[in-house]
Amino acid sequence: MTARSSGILMPITSLPGKFGIGTFGQSAYAFVDFLVDTKQTYWQILPLTTTSYGDSPYQSFSAIAGNPNLIDFQLLAEDGLLAESDYDSVSFGEDPTCIDYALLYHTRRPILEKAVQSFLQDETLKSALQAFEKANASWLEDYAEFMAIKEFFGNKALQEWDDQSVLSRNEEALAFYRQQLSHQIDYFKVCQYLFFKQWKALKQYANERHIQIIGDMPIYVSGDSVEVWTKPQLFKLDQGRRPTYVAGVPADQFSADGQLWGNPLYDWEEHAKTGFSWWIYRIHESFKLYDVLRIDHFKGFSDYWQIDAKAKVAAEGSWQHGPGYALFKAIKEALGDLPIVAEDLGNIDAKARKLLNDCGYPGMKIFQDGLKDLSGRSVDAPHNAVPDAIVYIGTHDNAVVNGWYEQLSPEEKSYVDAYTHRKPIEPISQAMLRLLFASTSKTAIATMQDVLDLGPESRINLPSTVGGNWQWRMREEDLTEDKKSFLRSLVLLYQRENEAIEI
Numbered sequence: 001m002t003a004r005s006s007g008i009l010m011p012i013t014s015l016p017g018k019f020g021i022g023t024f025g026q027s028a029y030a031f032v033d034f035l036v037d038t039k040q041t042y043w044q045i046l047p048l049t050t051t052s053y054g055d056s057p058y059q060s061f062s063a064i065a066g067n068p069n070l071i072d073f074q075l076l077a078e079d080g081l082l083a084e085s086d087y088d089s090v091s092f093g094e095d096p097t098c099i100d101y102a103l104l105y106h107t108r109r110p111i112l113e114k115a116v117q118s119f120l121q122d123e124t125l126k127s128a129l130q131a132f133e134k135a136n137a138s139w140l141e142d143y144a145e146f147m148a149i150k151e152f153f154g155n156k157a158l159q160e161w162d163d164q165s166v167l168s169r170n171e172e173a174l175a176f177y178r179q180q181l182s183h184q185i186d187y188f189k190v191c192q193y194l195f196f197k198q199w200k201a202l203k204q205y206a207n208e209r210h211i212q213i214i215g216d217m218p219i220y221v222s223g224d225s226v227e228v229w230t231k232p233q234l235f236k237l238d239q240g241r242r243p244t245y246v247a248g249v250p251a252d253q254f255s256a257d258g259q260l261w262g263n264p265l266y267d268w269e270e271h272a273k274t275g276f277s278w279w280i281y282r283i284h285e286s287f288k289l290y291d292v293l294r295i296d297h298f299k300g301f302s303d304y305w306q307i308d309a310k311a312k313v314a315a316e317g318s319w320q321h322g323p324g325y326a327l328f329k330a331i332k333e334a335l336g337d338l339p340i341v342a343e344d345l346g347n348i349d350a351k352a353r354k355l356l357n358d359c360g361y362p363g364m365k366i367f368q369d370g371l372k373d374l375s376g377r378s379v380d381a382p383h384n385a386v387p388d389a390i391v392y393i394g395t396h397d398n399a400v401v402n403g404w405y406e407q408l409s410p411e412e413k414s415y416v417d418a419y420t421h422r423k424p425i426e427p428i429s430q431a432m433l434r435l436l437f438a439s440t441s442k443t444a445i446a447t448m449q450d451v452l453d454l455g456p457e458s459r460i461n462l463p464s465t466v467g468g469n470w471q472w473r474m475r476e477e478d479l480t481e482d483k484k485s486f487l488r489s490l491v492l493l494y495q496r497e498n499e500a501i502e503i
Helices: 026-037 073-078 101-120 123-135 140-152 171-180 182-208 226-230 268-273 277-286 325-335 350-359 367-372 401-406 410-419 428-438 481-493
Strands: 005-009 042-044 212-217 245-249 259-264 292-295 303-308 318-321 340-342 364-366 390-392 443-447
Touching: 026 042, 026 182, 026 481, 042 443, 073 101, 101 123, 101 182, 123 140, 123 182, 140 171, 140 182, 140 226, 171 182, 182 212, 212 277, 277 325, 325 350, 340 350, 364 367, 367 410, 367 428, 401 428, 410 428, 428 443, 428 481
Parallel strands: 005 042, 005 443, 042 212, 212 292, 292 340, 364 390, 390 443
Antiparallel strands: 245 259, 245 303, 303 318
16 A cells, blocks of 8 residues: 555445345446446455344354355356246345345345255366365364354354253264254355355456455454354353453443443463464455455454453443554564554554554544544544545444534534535535545545435444444445546546556
8 A cells, every 4th residue: 555546445235236235246346347447446345254143244153254145146147056037036125225134034045055956966066165175174164064053053142052062062962963964064165165256256357457355354253153162262251152251342432331242352361372373364364355454443452341241331341451562473474564454443542553553554544533623633633644544534333424414513514614625515425525535645445325425324334233234235326427427536636546447
């Protein structure tokens, strides 16, 4: 990230299409073409891992396995694994701007099972699956077994499984379930093969057109995950694999009680004993998927907020020392210098800033936060943004510009209008995008909702809430030629064009 550049934050799930959720299909390729057309450099996405509680990509059954909801049925049909009649008459939701996860849970599975059945009848594909299994032996078998056993127990959380022997990974119990659930295990393996095949093809298409993918790695894993099942020693758990302490943050701008995430906390002493081998492995696997990696909640590596698992609110927690630079030193020694972005938002103190400086990673600045401080002294104020920071108007955790501006006081609105030199009747989204692209920071990332000038209903996530999040989808007709032309003009005016792209 040396030259001036820009990109768009757009979750795969938010892409338009006929399958009720954004997928790796035609709309994803069209989005790459849009990025090329507007001379962008980056496509930033949210985690691609499986979703569990609350449909959040930050609560996953696996730190490695991909989300099968992103598998595109039309691509499967082109590969001969489905007929169009297998999905053409299926309703995946009535509202094209909103994902109905409960409906998708019931409608997608039978279609994927047909594709898996076709797959396993093809000897060539079965051979390809064996090669995939060998290449991904470090996680695939455990994941597939975990998901199959979880389904067998009515999709209960790991800690609520009826058979304690398999919960504790007794070898005889594991052998029994492997035999009993062999078909289901094969299903989950094939779905992973299809996920990675489609994603790698899409990423290759983007890379060949000089578009780089910024991926997102959550700091924590879910308590109901294959990692907690297979590697309990890495977490603060009791004998039943129940967390003794959970993650979150103290009171902040999103919640007076703090945010109670509920993820199990790491036993950092145990990680240090292994030379942080699991983290090195996790980072290595992430760079198989992405060109640049954003690490979520970077503050948690200097100090993390520890909450007793029995606590009702996050405010009852306390700060504990994180692994610090020792972790990232081990990663660098094992993997070399990597293009990593640190999400250094929230309770950033001198210790967290020192860790960021020691690592040499670029941090993030959020203009919405900076412009709320009328004194102009906020580190997120556009005039205080440092060249190496990645600048945003807001992230997936913030309101879109139109929703944010609506909630400002008259005094704050006047300040923002003056600061942005907003023109009469100019949409606030355009004024803020001008400010973003004019920044002295080398890399600017715009959210797609702001490019489309959408309203508050298009917000992706409201932290510290469950339900109603991660649902927004764009419509193809929202992206007009005028909006593309405006975005392109900003890129050219403020010299952020991707020089490798010829138009």
